[in-house]
Amino acid sequence: MLIDIKPKEALNNFLQIYNTINPISKDLAKELIKTAIAYYSKNGKISSYHKHLEEQWYKSICSPTFPSLNQYYLDNIDYTVYDDKYYFTDLWTCWIVYSRNYIKSIIKKQEIYNLLKDVKSVVDLGCGIGYTTAALKEIFNNADVFGTNLEGTKQYLFCKEMGRKYNFKLLSDIKEINSKEGLVIAFEYFEHIQNVIDHLIEILNFYQPTYLYIANSFNTRSIGHFEWYKHYHQNNLFYSQKKISKQFNKILRLAGYQTVKTTNWNNKPILWHKNNN
Numbered sequence: 001m002l003i004d005i006k007p008k009e010a011l012n013n014f015l016q017i018y019n020t021i022n023p024i025s026k027d028l029a030k031e032l033i034k035t036a037i038a039y040y041s042k043n044g045k046i047s048s049y050h051k052h053l054e055e056q057w058y059k060s061i062c063s064p065t066f067p068s069l070n071q072y073y074l075d076n077i078d079y080t081v082y083d084d085k086y087y088f089t090d091l092w093t094c095w096i097v098y099s100r101n102y103i104k105s106i107i108k109k110q111e112i113y114n115l116l117k118d119v120k121s122v123v124d125l126g127c128g129i130g131y132t133t134a135a136l137k138e139i140f141n142n143a144d145v146f147g148t149n150l151e152g153t154k155q156y157l158f159c160k161e162m163g164r165k166y167n168f169k170l171l172s173d174i175k176e177i178n179s180k181e182g183l184v185i186a187f188e189y190f191e192h193i194q195n196v197i198d199h200l201i202e203i204l205n206f207y208q209p210t211y212l213y214i215a216n217s218f219n220t221r222s223i224g225h226f227e228w229y230k231h232y233h234q235n236n237l238f239y240s241q242k243k244i245s246k247q248f249n250k251i252l253r254l255a256g257y258q259t260v261k262t263t264n265w266n267n268k269p270i271l272w273h274k275n276n277n
Contacts, residue, residue, distance in 0.1 A: 002135045003104050007096050014092065014129075021161060022088075022154045029089055036093040049086060054223050057081050061226060077194070081223055083153045090223060091128040091155060099132045099187045102215055102269050107139055111262055112271060116211060119143055121182030123174065123207060126189035129155055130162030130170070136185060137168045144179050146171055175206060184209040187269065190216050192224040196244065197231045197251060204255050208274075212257065215269040218244045 002010070011033065015026045031047075038044030046054070060078035081087060106112055122140050124133040127147030137145040147163065149156045151172035163170040171177065184203065193199045203209070218225075219241045229244045231237040239247050252272055260271040 001138050002131060003100055003138075010096075011092070014131075017161065018088065018129075018158055021158050022085075024085065029086060032086055032089040033092055033096075036089060037097060040093055040097045050090060050223070053081050053084060053087065053090075054221070057223050058221075058227075079150075082150055082155075085154070087223070088129060088155055088158070094128065094188055095131045098215065099128075100135075102187050102213075103132060103135045103139070105262075105264055105269070106213070109262055109264065111260070112213075115260065115271070115273070116140075116183055116213075119183045119211065121177075121179035122146070123148070123177060123182065123184050123209070124168075125174070125184065125186045125203075126192060127159060127170070130159035130166075130168075132185065132187060133159070133168045133170075134162050134166035137166050140183075143182065145169070146177050146179075148172065148174055174203060177207060180208045181210050182207075184212045184214075186212065187215045188217055190214070190248070191218050191220070191222070191226065194226050194230050195232050196226075196229045197239075197247060200248065200251055201255075204252075210274050212252070212272040213269050214272065216245065216248065218248075 005013075011030065015024070015029055018024065019026060032049055035044060035047040036050060039046045039050070056078060060076045106116060117140075119140060120142075121144040122136050124136055124145070124147045127133045127149050130147055130149075133145060133147035137143075145168040147159060147168055147170050149159050149170060149172065156170070156172075159170050162168075184207065190196050190200070218229075227241060228238045229241075231239065231247075256275045257272040258275050260273050262271055264270075
């Protein structure tokens with residue numbers, strides 16, 4: 001299984017395939033990934049490359065004072081960072097440092113696996129380079145597994161290849177999914193959605209998941225994370241990083257979801273289950 005391959009071996013395999021789809025310098029990629037892993041593990045400094053992308057992103061969403069925040073966000077968000085040539089190094093780092101361990105928890109924690117093992121469909125939101133989605137297909141091999149990603153980006157092209165190899169379906173919009181009431185996976189995803197509350201409601205209404213397995217890091221600084229989150233359905237109300245988690249969880253509870261007690265460290269990811277009573 002993908003989650004069992006040693007990181008060094010996995011990286012060599014990954015770069016070899018990625019290079020055939022999006023030509024890169026494998027040596028440069030390895031150096032950026034090495035530095036990023038140390039940085040995310042709190043043992044090093046951010047690379048100049050990732051620092052530049054991060055600054056580019058935050059310059060486009062810097063928080064002016066109200067009421068100009070509304071218009072500023074509409075006009076200035078720089079989503080081009082997601083299609084930068086070496087942005088994939090950040091995605092690979094997130095797989096190694098975070099998502100790989102989150103996926104492992106599904107099969108290692110009996111209280112989680114017993115609940116999820118028979119789901120018929122799985123949706124991996126914002127599937128990055130597709131490794132989480134592929135690993136999910138290996139675990140839930142009898143389920144329909146979907147990954148969502150930004151069409152037209154370099155990682156989307158790579159994910160298409162991963163989908164062919166591991167038999168999952170890559171989509172650009174959750175509304176293309178023809179299954180309901182399964183499992184939603186969202187690892188470090190919702191922080192990248194400005195209208196996150198509206199998007200969450202859309203997912204709950206359309207896909208009607210029975211379970212959600214979520215790892216959010218709203219109160220962190222990273223490429224693609226927002227400082228303020230907008231709720232269009234509530235008169236363009238804004239929530240700060242510090243307040244959005246509470247509102248996010250409130251929406252889930254109002255929709256009838258309850259958290260499942262697990263032994264995950266720091267309760268991350270959180271498993272939510274639909275209460276049908």
